[in-house]
Amino acid sequence: MSKEFAVNIRQAGAFSYEPNTQPDVDETLTNSKFDLEPIKIFVGTSEYEDNWIERILVYSLHSNTERKLDITFMRPSWSKDWNKRMWGTPFTNHRYAIPELCNFEGRAIYMDADQLNFRDIEHLWNTELENCAFGMVWDPLNKNPKSHEGTEYERGWFSDSVIIMDCKKAKKYIDPIEEIKVCDWNYKNVFQKNIHSPYRERCEDIIVKRIDARWNSFDGCVTDDECEDRQTQKHYELEDIWHLHFTSLSSQPWHPKYSPFGKAPYKRQDIADELWKVAYKVQDIVDI
């Protein structure tokens, strides 16, 4: 992994996480999960405007697992010389660099920064991918390219805001970073083509393993519920959500400074309350 890219959580102003090596503490850690390899997590985020939610995400991940986490923030400054034409966020195509950054070895989890964890991330890490390179949640409302409008493929694809990947197998579907960075067509489109989007039958269980939708619940919705629109989609009870994605920049309970959108109300106050509980704890620690 390149040095400048490996912005670890200490540098990002969040929390470092080192196993305690004091002898008396070691005893308590016998047979604990500290001895296992760290779970590699890559977080797509902005340069500094999302620090608030980054800290909350990191805190929530740590508080729900006993595993060591190796968290890397993927910031725009790392990709200054990349072609960013048609990117939807400041970090859209960073996620495709992950397998190469991991030397095409082992597993890695990708997630956007605007998320909150409720369940041990180890369960996602250990998801059975069978022969697939990626694990993602199915989103029946995902809009596919215009060329599929009016066909049965107009909507529906796997959401790439949370991905568990087998870095070795992923190599087959992702080009080298040197090619991704010069791509003039938003590399996301190239990747989607490589995994046969929007033809589900050519992808599901072959390239992408569909994972439990609770790992990427869009604002509390049952993300893979087949329905007409997000307003009519079923919702999870709070205790059934494993990992939540605050999807809309305008209605997120916080409003990053780069957002050009108006501020809209957040519909699930119970989720917002959980977010604030963590936010209060995190800020109290930061202020020490």
Add this chain to the structure above:
Amino acid sequence: MNLQLFNELANTAIKYMSPQEDWRFMQADTYQFYNITHNSVYNATIPDWRKYKNEVFDEIRKHINNKDALISNLILVKTTPHTIIHPIPIESGIIPLKSDGLYGAIRPYTNRDKVIRQTYLHSPWMFQWNQDDSFGFYIDEDKVLFPGGRVMNMYSDGESLFWYFKIDNAFKINPITSKRNSLVEKRQEQVHE
């Protein structure tokens, strides 16, 4: 006005919320708590807002001497020396908690377009405001401003902290187009929330 209430909420916001941007207060940290638009009512989700909201609104209504006022906007603003403030519209007010060279000029107009040009002023205290039937002054801490039917220019020279609130005046401006009934409904919502 019970300023302790506004100070407590401001301290909580600055400590726990993520600073935002607002078109009215360029290059400032802002924290929006409440906003009524044509199709929605925005409430900040931070739990302290639920706790203080009714009291805050009551204090504002008491201060402007209008117990039926519909408050349509409430924002906390933390300025920098680089902050540029759009002219404050009529029926709006400022609750200054910390004034670090904050300067205001109450103008004899109802339309903000008439005063937008003076936004550029580098040293507003040198401007001859009285020649334009205006009144320029340093804004004191803890002195609530509500120029009512006049617009106001504001200038930041440091790190000031104030609340901005707006009273809905659509009915006053145009009773035919203001959809009076929907405003009355929103007013009721605000009281019963």
